[in-house]
Amino acid sequence: MANSNGDSSAHARPTVHGLAVSPATQCAHWASPLDIIAVKHACCRKFYACICCHNACEAHEPEVWTRDRRAEKAVLCGACGHVLSVQEYMESGSRCPECREGFNPACKAHWGLYFELEKSLCSMVLTSSGV
Ligand SMILES: [Zn+2]
Ligand SMILES: [Zn+2]
Numbered sequence: 499m500a501n502s503n504g505d506s507s508a509h510a511r512p513t514v515h516g517l518a519v520s521p522a523t524q525c526a527h528w529a530s531p532l533d534i535i536a537v538k539h540a541c542c543r544k545f546y547a548c549i550c551c552h553n554a555c556e557a558h559e560p561e562v563w564t565r566d567r568r569a570e571k572a573v574l575c576g577a578c579g580h581v582l583s584v585q586e587y588m589e590s591g592s593r594c595p596e597c598r599e600g601f602n603p604a605c606k607a608h609w610g611l612y613f614e615l616e617k618s619l620c621s622m623v624l625t626s627s628g629v
């Protein structure tokens with residue numbers, strides 16, 4: 499359990515990394531009023547505003563949360579700071595269970611970039627790394 503900053507406060511909001519990240523976790527790539535979630539990546543366990551931000555800041559390949567790790571608290575609501583588990587987020591109906599703020603339903607098309615999915619959903623995944 500490596501925890502570099504040793505912060506034990508449950509209310510401390512995780513730091514969200516990325517390019518031009520706003521307090522609501524919008525970024526240079528996704529900046530609509532609905533783009534208010536940040537996702538922790540399985541590879542480096544850092545919250546990034548989006549996977550493009552991850553790839554711009556990290557030298558390694560992004561890793562997805564496998565299906566057996568959906569209990570992991572990996573999705574941050576930028577509106578209220580609540581951290582959802584992968585499972586909670588997938589079942590949230592694109593809104594925060596805590597503050598009821600709407601999430602971008604289009605994010606669903608990118609789930610496969612962050613989470614391991616059943617095959618039917620995987621086919622929707624775009625290659626958005628821009629390379
Ligand atoms: Zn990473
Ligand atoms: Zn981004």
Ligand SMILES: [Zn+2]
Pocket residue numbers: 575576577578579580594595596597598599
């Ligand atoms: Zn919220």
